[in-house]
Amino acid sequence: MSLDALGRASLVLGPLLLATSTFFWVDGRYGVTGGVLAALASAVWVYGLLGAWERLHARMPAVATVGLVLTVLGTFGGIAFGLQGFFEAGYGFTGEESVAAVDRHTVAAWLALWGPGPLFPLSPVLLGAALLRARLVPRPLAVALLVAGAAFPxxxxxxxxxxAHVVDAFLLASSAWLAARLPRRTDSAQRTGAGTR
Structure with missing residues (x-):
């Protein structure tokens, strides 16, 4: 499998794992299985998202660089929240007990959860907006990514x-659509080269 194909697979498998995790919620919390699936979703999805930002780098270098950094930090937040759900259920804590325990470590909680956590849904919002501006994909696709990311939190x-199931399905559909329509690395490079001549 080529790196390009791997990136496209990532854009489908990541949100699919996230959508699957919701079916394992326990009283609105991730639980053991849901937490693991949510953490894996972030780890799998990031490769495709970074590839999408890389396609934008030649046209919007500053925006793409910021997007890359925020996506990595958001991925860390997504993994952290998934693992929080895993440990919360594994140790038998209620949601309130878990939050109270985390809040005793204010700085660490902000660095691990409350800071990077919101960056996870912000990533598709920014990516959708950047793709819309760069006109790299069809306009409805860029808008769908933007709306799906905004609806996630x-x-x-x-x-x-x-x-949650409806939003997950919308996020999966828009990310899979991106996987199908995102220009290949060579196509993107050829366009950039042709534009600079």
Whole structure:
């Protein structure tokens, strides 16, 4: 499998794992299985997201660089929240007990969870906006990514499973669409080269 094909697979498998994790929620919390799947989703998805930002680098170098950094930090936050769900359920803590325990370590909690956590859904929002501006993919696709990323935190704050499933499906569909329509690395390079001549 080529690196390009691996990146496209990542853009499908990552959100698919995330969508699957929601089916294992226990009273609106990730639980052991859901937490592991959510952490794996972030780890798998990041490769494809970084590849998408790399396609934008020639056209929008500053924006792409910021996007790359925020995506990596957001991935760390996604993994951290998934593992929090795993350990929370594994040790038998309630959601309130888990948050209270974490809040006793304010700086560490901000560095591990509350800071990078929101960057995870922010990544597709920024990516969608950048793709929209660069016109690298169809406009409806860029808007779909933007909207899906913006809807993600709302689906998690309310902890309402049907809402979470709908948002997860929308995020999966838009990321899979991106996998299908994102220009290949060589196509992107040829366009950039042709534009600079």
């Amino acid at each position: 709302l689906s998690r704050i309310g902890r309402i499973e049907p809402v």
